[in-house]
Amino acid sequence: MSTCVSCNQPLVLELEEEEDDYSMEASSSGKAPAAAPETVPDDLHLNCGCHFHWDCLLQAYQITQCPNCNKDITSTSSTGQQQVLCNLHNEGGLQENLDILPLLTEESYLRAYPEDRKCRAFLEFCREGDFKAVIEMLRDDDDEDEDEEMDTGEEGAAPQRKIGADELLRYQDPIGDMQSGLHAAVQAGSREVAWLLLLLASKLDLLEFPPEVFQEAEALGVMRDESEGKTDIRSLKDSNGKSAEDLAREVGGVWSDWIGKNRLTM
Incomplete structure (x- = not known):
């Protein structure tokens, strides 16, 4: 052999x-x-x-x-x-x-930037339209003690930088065409994940959201924090210069009634 x-x-x-x-x-x-x-x-x-x-x-x-x-x-x-x-x-x-x-x-x-494993796992859940997994990752960040020691990984390796919920929500994949979670949700055809990301990481008027979005977010213990000084996820563009709305135009289907309403772009 x-x-x-x-x-x-x-x-x-x-x-x-x-x-x-x-x-x-x-x-x-x-x-x-x-x-x-x-x-x-x-x-x-x-x-x-x-x-x-x-x-x-x-x-x-x-x-x-x-x-x-x-x-x-x-x-x-x-x-x-x-x-x-x-x-x-x-x-x-x-x-x-x-x-x-x-x-x-x-x-x-990922060997060079091991902390990005968590961010890319988050994007993968967005791509799969896995609403519950997305929520769990964000809640895990909220539950962590801020004074907790950073994971040093392998012996002799530099400490890994802690990734918070705000960074997860606005992460863009350097080896995946710089797509954001919102791009990934659009590609997956998941309106549920898209609504969640918009609720937590955009300045979209709260009157635009269906009541059930608030009900589900409240039941799961998540809500929009102060957004002052934070990047609106709708402004993020991939490496081809496309916003999430540009991608939605290509995908069509469930996004047809979102186009032109500033839900996916600014």
Whole structure:
């Protein structure tokens, strides 16, 4: 069996065994030998010929070069975009000619700015239209003790900067076309999340909001704070210069009756 060029271990991943009452009883009685650990493939084969475990590659990689043989692993797609193609064999099966450059770029950025993992998780919930998860993240920030020590992460690493609710609400993704949570909600077609973000991070007249928005926000314990000096989320534009309303025009559908009402732009 081939091995990972980084750790020299077989290209498999051991699954954690779930112990039930029977297996625990058999083990304690000494009547049954321990079963061999269950494994699944974990083989990332780069176009230079080197094989890695996925985690081993993430820990050692350079985005455009193989960390083992230093060969250039990039190529150009039919659309002229740079890509890093590989064959990935894991629990889900074999995926051939998979472009992992977006994942490598994201991991590189998050290693440099680990505090942004929380912000990007927030945007992902907005993209999924997961109203409850968005609320939970914002409430977690409100519940944290302001004097709590910052997480230092790995030993010797610089302390991670604390991300507050205001920054979460106005975060723009540097490796995701500078989209905001409002852009993400529009893309997801989630009016519920959009109303929530507008309530908490815009200066949109409160008379514009349906009564049920206030009722749900009050039930979940969130409400608009003082907005003086804070960026109105409607003013944020992505790297293509598009406001959330510009994106809503492209998406259409549920946003057709929002266009031109200054709900998604200023």
